[in-house]
Amino acid sequence: MDFIGEKCVACGEIFKDGDDIVVCPECGSPHHRACYKAQNKCANSVLHGTDESWHSSAETAQEEAAAEKKFIICSACHFPNSVDAESCVRCGADLTSEGADGEDAETEAPFGVPRPYLGFNPDEDMGGSPLRDVADFVRTNTIYYIPIFKRMKDTGRSISFNLISFVFPPVYFANRRMWFWAMLSLIVTVLLSMPLAVSYLIADGLGNSYSIFPAEIIQKIYDNRHVLSALVDVCNVADMLMRVIFCLFGNKLYFRFVLKSLRRLRAHSEGELRREEIFAAGGVRILNSLLVVVMSLALTFVSMYGTYLLLRAIL
Numbered sequence: 001m002d003f004i005g006e007k008c009v010a011c012g013e014i015f016k017d018g019d020d021i022v023v024c025p026e027c028g029s030p031h032h033r034a035c036y037k038a039q040n041k042c043a044n045s046v047l048h049g050t051d052e053s054w055h056s057s058a059e060t061a062q063e064e065a066a067a068e069k070k071f072i073i074c075s076a077c078h079f080p081n082s083v084d085a086e087s088c089v090r091c092g093a094d095l096t097s098e099g100a101d102g103e104d105a106e107t108e109a110p111f112g113v114p115r116p117y118l119g120f121n122p123d124e125d126m127g128g129s130p131l132r133d134v135a136d137f138v139r140t141n142t143i144y145y146i147p148i149f150k151r152m153k154d155t156g157r158s159i160s161f162n163l164i165s166f167v168f169p170p171v172y173f174a175n176r177r178m179w180f181w182a183m184l185s186l187i188v189t190v191l192l193s194m195p196l197a198v199s200y201l202i203a204d205g206l207g208n209s210y211s212i213f214p215a216e217i218i219q220k221i222y223d224n225r226h227v228l229s230a231l232v233d234v235c236n237v238a239d240m241l242m243r244v245i246f247c248l249f250g251n252k253l254y255f256r257f258v259l260k261s262l263r264r265l266r267a268h269s270e271g272e273l274r275r276e277e278i279f280a281a282g283g284v285r286i287l288n289s290l291l292v293v294v295m296s297l298a299l300t301f302v303s304m305y306g307t308y309l310l311l312r313a314i315l
Contacts, residue, residue: 003030006056010035010043029054094119118146126153129262136275137258137282149255158252165250166243172250174292175284178257182292188242190299192235194307197300199228258282 003015009029015021020033029044036042044054072083072095086096122132126149138145148160165172170189173182198221221228246253265281266273 006030008032008035009054010039024054027053118143120146120150124150126150127259129259129266133262133273133278134258136278137262139279139283145251145254148251149258152252152255159248160251162247162250166247169243169246169250170292170296171289172246173253174288175286176254176257177282177285177288178254181253182288185242185246186292186296186299189239190296190303192239192242193300194303195228195231195235197304198307199225199232 003021003023004017006015007013008015008031010031013032015030015032021030022033022036023030024042024044027042027044027047029042029047031043042048047053072085087094120131122130122135124131126134131146131150134149135142135146152158152160162172169185170182173179173185261281262273262278265277269277
């Protein structure tokens with residue numbers, strides 16, 4: 001090992017070319033031969049009997065730099081990993097390559113959107129579109145969607161679990177711009193909730209002169225309340241079945257929507273499909289969620305009024 005530029009652990013002077021240098025056989029500390037003879041022992045004996053050894057200035061600088069850098073940002077999924085990790089604990093991407101970023105590294109791709117390929121091959125065909133385009137279209141929460149989409153493509157399985165599409169399917173589909181499924185689930189949800197809403201209004205209208213239903217209609221429905229109760233049970237079961245279906249197949253529907261949207265974009269693009277086109281067409285739109293909530297309230301009002309007219313005509 002070349003000790004030129006290092007310091008003698010005994011006198012602290014920097015070694016120069018031509019200096020007579022000896023190295024402690026136990027800890028590897030370098031000395032001037034004269035310094036070692038003068039002390040008749042290693043000046044760094046505090047290291048003896050331990051697992052530590054002398055480090056060069058370059059090694060010391062690297063250790064100090066590693067101590068200052070508290071973690072390494074994975075360039076694939078942007079998860080912070082410890083400095084001694086060789087692969088990302090979240091996505092498995094290689095952290096030893098040039099793509100691994102430090103704590104203060106740039107974590108966003110152009111247009112402010114991450115490039116979350118999660119250690120997968122970005123050029124892999126996902127069903128007519130490369131994984132890179134699929135990830136760019138999804139944009140948000142790719143750490144959840146991309147592994148699911150890849151598993152669906154590799155295994156052919158369509159079932160996965162999506163809690164949001166179970167709780168409120170119209171909001172989930174609208175937020176992801178899937179307007180066909182958003183409107184279908186919204187209409188079905190509102191219609192299936194009508195019997196229960198009518199039962200509440202009828203119960204509230206008994207003895208209440210301010211009910212929206214006339215007293216004679218309330219009384220006739222109350223007299224046949226067993227029919228309404230059975231209808232409520234059927235609609236509740238149907239609503240739960242619909243939610244379970246969307247919960248299990250919502251991700252598959254979204255995967256198909258992504259691939260179909262990319263094919264449509266590619267068919268209408270002039271030349272190669274640009275990333276900014278994918279970004280503009282994909283992602284989520286929170287405003288869509290608010291819009292579908294307003295539409296739900298409006299449709300509920302229209303349905304209740306239609307139910308009122310129907311009951312008047314029948315009863």
